Amino acid sequence: MSENEQRSAVSVIGLGQMGTRLAQAFLAAGHATAVWNRTAAKADALVAQGAVRAETAEAAITASPLVVVCLPDYATALELLGPVATSLRGRTLVNLTSGTPEEAARMAGWAAGHGADYLDGAAMSGTRLVGRPEALFVFSGSPETFAAHRWVLASLGNATHLGADPALAPVYDTALFGLAWGALAGFYHSAALVGASGVDPSTFAAVATGHMPFVVSLMAEHARQIGDGRFPDDDGTVEVHAAAMRHLLDTSRAGGIGTDVPQLFSDLLDRAATAGHAASGIASVIETIAAGERNA
Structure with missing residues (x-):
């Protein structure tokens, strides 16, 4: 040396x-x-x-x-x-x-x-x-x-x-970047939504961060479902979530804020329902995403 x-x-x-x-x-x-x-x-x-x-x-x-x-x-x-x-x-x-x-x-x-x-x-x-x-x-x-x-x-x-495989790091890099932006986009929309009702963003964030452990638990459970290829409706069906997403869209419009984020989610749920997953659990949306343009 x-x-x-x-x-x-x-x-x-x-x-x-x-x-x-x-x-x-x-x-x-x-x-x-x-x-x-x-x-x-x-x-x-x-x-x-x-x-x-x-x-x-x-x-x-x-x-x-x-x-x-x-x-x-x-x-x-x-x-x-x-x-x-x-x-x-x-x-x-x-x-x-x-x-x-x-x-x-x-x-x-x-x-x-x-x-x-x-x-x-x-x-x-x-x-x-x-x-x-x-x-x-x-x-x-x-x-x-x-x-x-x-x-x-x-x-x-x-x-x-x-x-x-040395290629795994950039795969995870881009995947985790997308995950972070998906979560942040949801937060930004939510903060705008409650802000339209006069709620301070820090006040909302205190409640939202307390909710996140539940969301993280869904990731772990839904990863198992995705691996098994079976999507039970324990966390609600695609059809039920699509109806809730339409409510979020209506509430956003009434509050005078943009609907780009919930519209994306609504479109994914609608495509999943059209593909035959209306009565399946919400993790089945991954099949619509993975199919890409075939389901567009």
Whole structure:
């Protein structure tokens, strides 16, 4: 092991908002951390906090056995790493750059071709929670590689390994992003609805967050139903929920607010009913979604 490798446990390449938070989390956990960014001044604050400044991307790579890349996209990552790819041999490259499953698979092959182990990953909790246990970071790739570096990656938060296929991280990344936006869109509409009646959003949020454990429990139960392919009506039928959704639409119109969000839900329920699921449990809506344009 070289002198530089002994000095730094991890290197972070790319010091935007997220990359900076990653480096800070590693430092806070006591890991020697080397940092590099094309705009060198972005490393100044981190160096003041104890990071080691790498003068070049190659120096950042050779400084540590674990190299974490956080850049705008895979093309940028390859642009920066390509000229110094030989330096990756024998090291582990962790890519926290957002992209598609296909890009992750290609990047994994590229890294392997240069003798590097590879993990693809995604930060699922924004920047505010980085370094805290509740910050979810998902990784995919070799289980052995993840196990070897888990103690360092756990500095970022809840480091979760999804499986050996490197494409799984971007799949989960986009799926969880959609889940978060679905929940937030529902909240925004609900806050607008109660706001039309003069309810303060924080007052509503206090009640809404208390309701969420029930919603989360539905996810777990409905996942089982989806896996079984059977949709009992314990939580109401598609037909019953469609009627309730029409009530939500009418109430929204009466309150003078937009109906984009409940209209989406209403359309899904109507399509499920048309497809023969009117008397099925509401989780059967997934079959309409999974069928895509065939049921449109």
